Amino acid sequence: MSDGAISQDEIDALLSGVSVDGLNSSGQVSADTSAAIDTAVLSKFAEGLKEPLAENLKKMTGAEFSAGIPVVETLNRDQLLAKLPEMVVAVMADFSAGLAGDHLYLMSKEFAQKIAGLMNKEENTELDDMALSVISEVVSTHTNDEITALDKTGKLPGLACTPPECVNVPKAMVRFPQNNFALFSYPVTLDGNAYTLWEAVSGGAAEGMTKALGGGEPEHEGTLSSADMAAMGNMTGGAQQMPPQGIPQQRQAMNMQGMPLMNGMQPQGMTMQQNMNIPNVQALQYPQLQGGPSGAEQGNISLIMDVYMEMTVELGRTKKQIKDILGMGEGTIIELDKLAGEPVDILVNHKPIAKGEVVVIDENFGVRVTEILSPLERVDDLH
Secondary structure (H helix, E strand, O other): OOOOOOOHHHHHHHHHOOOEOOEOOOOOEOOOOOOOOOHHHHHHHHHOOHHHHHHHHHHHHOOOOEEOOOEEEEEOHHHHHHHOOOEEEEEEOOEEEOOOEOEEEEEEHHHHHHHHHHHHOOOOOOOOHHHHHHHHHHHHHHHHHHHHHHHOOOOOOOOEEOOOEEEEEEHHHOOOOOOOEEEEEEEEEEOOEEEEEEEEEEHHHHHHHHHHOOOOOOOOOOOOOHHHHHHHHHHOOOOOOOOOOOHHHHHHOEOOOOOEOHHHOOOOOOOHHHHHOOOOOOOOOOOOOOOOOOHHHHHHHHOOOOOOOOEEEEOOOOOOOHHHHHOOOOOOOOOOOOOOOOOEEEEEOOEEEEEEEEEEEOOEEEEEEEEEOOHHHHHHOOO
C-alpha cells in the first residue's frame, strides 16, 4: 500500500506530461488507444532513407558517414528511456499538416557534439544555441527527405512539420508521445565510432504513415475503428460500454462520422436505449488556408521593425598559436583564409546570410550584396 509519496519515476513522468498509473499530468484518465502500426512497412520505408541520411551528413560536415540498416519498433516511453543515455539532444518537429501527432528526434550528447564540431570546424564544441541550431538544420534536412518520400504516395497531400526546436536536456525531461508509438533507429558510423539517430512518431501519425505506404489492415466499410469508438466514449462522458450482440446492425446503420442514416430513422434490431447513446457527431470544418501572411501576422511583424540587429562584414579568419599571437607587433602581417577578390561574408547576429563585395562610398567602406545564401549554404558557412 502506498504511503502517499511520489517516486522519482512518477515525478519524471509528470514533468514529461505522460501518464502515471492511468492518470495524466492534469489528473484525468488517459485513453489507452492502440494504433495499427505496421513495423515491416515502416522499416522498408526507413531503409530507403538511410543513404540520403548519410549523404546529407557528409555534405553538411565534410566527413564520411556510413549508414546501417534502420530498425523500426513499437514501444512506450519506459522502453525508450531504457535505450537512451542520461543526457540527450532532442529536436521536436511535430506534424502540422497531413498527419497529426508528436514527432521528435533524439541523439546522444556525444553524437550532437561531433556533428556540430565538424560543421563549425571546432573540437570539443559546447552545445550552445549555435550548435543546437546546427543540429536542427541536420534534422530538418532529413525530415524534408522523409516528407518528400511520403508525398510521392499521393495519400498525404500537404504534409508538413513545425520548425524544429532543439534542446539539450536530461532524458526524463523530454516530451515523448503518449501510449505506444513507433521508434525509428538509424545507425550511423564515423571513423569506427557508432552513433544512433532515433526518431519517435506518435501512434496516430505512424498509423497514417503505414496506411499511406499501403500497409495495415483496411477497415470494413460501415464499421467503426478503435479510435472512433474511443472518441465516442470520450464524448459521452468517458464511460465506454460493451456493445450488445446487435452491434453489427447498429454499425451498418451509421456512417463513419457516427451519424445515424435514413434521416434519423432507428435501424432494425436497435433498441431505443442504444439509439439514445449515439452521440451527435459532426464533421470538423476547416477554414480555407490563405497564401501569404495574415493581417494579424503582418501586424505582429510590424512591432519589431524598429529593433536593431548587429550586422557584420567579415573579410576572413585564421587560427594562430598563442606564442604567435603574443609575438605580434606593429607591421606583423596576418594571412587570412580568403583569397584576393573572393566575396566577403555578411553576418547578422553572427549568422551568415549573404555574400558581397567591398566598395568605397565617399571616404567610407561599404559592401554591395551579390548573393543571398540559401538555408543549406548558411549551415555550410558556419565555422
